[in-house]
Amino acid sequence: MIQNKILNNFLSKIDYDNGVYTIIVEPNKYNETCIELAAFLNRKFKLPGIYVSLNKPSTIVLKMCSKLNIDTEKILFIDWEGKSINKNNHIVLNGKSLTELSIALSGVCNNTDMKYILFDSLNILLIYDPLVKIQKFVQFLINKARNLEVLMFLIIVKEKKANDLIPTLTYFSDKSIKI
DSSP: OOOOOHHHHHTTTTSSSEEEEEEEOGGGGGHHHOOOOOOOHHHOOOOOOEEESSSSSSHHHHHHHHHHTTEEEEEEEEEEEEOOOOTTTTOOOOOOHHHHHHHHHHHHHHHSSOOOEEOOGGGHHHHHHHHHHHHHHHHHHHHHHHHTOEEEEEEEEEGGTTTTTTHHHHSSSSSEEOO
16 A cells, blocks of 8 residues: 555556656655555556666665565666666666667567556756756657557656756656655
């Protein structure tokens, strides 16, 4: 059961066949929201999903998952932080490259039956690339998710630097929510 009532209400009203959803999170609710969403998706579908860990090494995400008894064997982790881990369900990227991330996602999505993709969190992209490039990348990701008919959850922490990206996310998303 999701503790956050706003998130729980939001998740009860979305189309689970496909769709793109933006979750704008206050900094003090960020970790809780990410892991609760991952737990919900894991238990709801009991099918493989992708957790794109942009903000922290997947080793930390794994520890958070184990606290909630999430079956991590059903989640493919794409770790943008470049921390190596010896698990079959991990792809480690080392370059902070949007192209590398795009290639990894395309490869996984084209060769597996994933039901959802969760991006944790898009804020980090703004450190490495200009806003216009991130906006184009997000549009590409959303179009890819729609073509593949998978769910996509885009998490962004509400902060000053992210304010210019949030309108793009909400424009291209089916629904968005502030937590």
